[in-house]
Amino acid sequence: MEKVRLPSLLEVAIVLLLFLAVVFSFTTLGLPIQLALFISWFIMIILGLRLGYRYETLQEGIIKGISNGLEAVLILFAVGALIGTWIAGGIVPSIIYFGLDLIHPSVFLLATLIICSLTALATGTSWGTVGTAGIAMMGIGEALGIPLPIVAGAVLSGAYFGDKLSPLSDSTVLAASMSKVNVISHIKSMLYLDVPAFIITGILFTITGFFYGGKEVDIERVSFIMSALDRTFHINLLMLVPAIIVISLLVMKKPSIPSISIGALLGVLWAFIFQDMNVKDAFNTAYYGFSIDSGIEFIDELLNRGGINGMLSSIAVIILGLGFGGLLERIGILKVIMNTFVNKIKNAGSLSASTIFVGFLSNVFGCAMYVSLILTPKIMESSYDRLKIDRRVLSRNTEVGGTMTSAMVPWSDNGIFMAGILGVSTLSYLPFMWLSIVSIVLSIVYGYAGWFVWKDEGDKV
Incomplete structure (x- = not known):
């Protein structure tokens, strides 16, 4: 004893x-x-x-x-594979392309906050949100000339807001269960805090966005990046289908690990079908991540990432x-x-x-x-x-x-x-x-x- x-x-x-x-x-x-x-x-x-x-x-x-905490490890495996294959499949590049085309610089930070909030709310994962929508918003922000630490702050603020109010979030369920509280009651109590905090945060990012958006945006640089993405990947709305499927699975309360893994597999298929990548290389992006030498430093730094190995x-x-x-x-x-x-x-x-x-x-x-x-x-x-x-x-x-x-x-x-x-x-x-x-x-x-x-x-x- x-x-x-x-x-x-x-x-x-x-x-x-x-x-x-x-x-x-x-x-x-x-x-x-x-x-x-x-x-x-x-x-x-x-x-x-x-x-x-x-x-x-x-x-x-x-x-x-x-x-x-073993579930976090397994989610990280799945997210790593997802990031690698979604870049290879043109999903993340397409989101960046459409974002540059549609989002005005003055409201970019507020848009980032809202987009990441909705993604995390629907999927219940801050990690998955940052690894997909977050990467895309960082790429758009850099192209628009907005300091990356500020963009990262908007991404994380949105990701954690949505994650905390999602009944699909493992951390939300854990906090509630460890406190011996019903998950829905816990989320309702969080609303009293998170909604005012979100409004204040939104105002701060809106003001900051107008400050940076008011500066002259290098339109030629934005056009050059969009053109480079279009030359490197096949960009079209079909590239968004895997994201819609994964979000739908998570909204239907399917377990996060298999849902994210299905998304990674769809990324492999999209890389093979739409991006002219052979099957072996497409599967390799799930483990080793995506790698490209486009000759454009911005594109290479942004997209050479992901994979379980990473x-x-x-x-x-x-x-x-x-x-x-x-x-x-x-x-x-x-x-x-x-x-x-x-x-x-x-x-x-x-x-x-x-x-x-x-x-x-x-x-x-x-x-x-x-x-x-x-x-x-x-x-x-x-x-x-x-x-x-x-x-x-x-x-x-x-x-x-x-x-x-x-x-x-x-x-x-x-x-x-x-x-x-x-x-x-x-x-x-x-x-x-x-x-x-x-x-x-x-x-x-x-x-x-x-x-x-x-x-x-x-x-x-």
């Missing part, structure tokens, strides 16, 4: 500082973040042994942590991060942190701020959104029950602290995926993640003002 104890606050501080030191050192030296996470496992294992845990128990914690680095980060998060949970790191200020939580305002802080910390130290969505409700639920605040508020604040901040952490699963796909560093697009920033502010204001904070067994949404 193991005789274990919780770590002291000093022990927690030491191991977390060591973790941050390892991560920042590896980042500064240009070493793989995956190695930093792997080394951090051993820091936690040493602390676990000191606390009385056996190796077997700690290994079980790692395995359980990884298994909790996702392996991100997958390694997710697996190692999930394992690290499993160790955090097993030895009670975040529980100790929470216990240090749980008695200071006296009202809904401090409770909301604390929940968001714990969710963010879980992303920082757990390195994965799934870790945050699992740990935050477990740690905070007793405080909500003590103050008799409805669990719908817990699930809503968990989403804000866990999901909305996940792409803000450079070494988290979302941070690495979004930066890699969009081609913009995490710290560059972070200041423009306006939906997330506004949501955090509104959540805390709601808490202190008592707005849309329901008492347990009180008003129903």
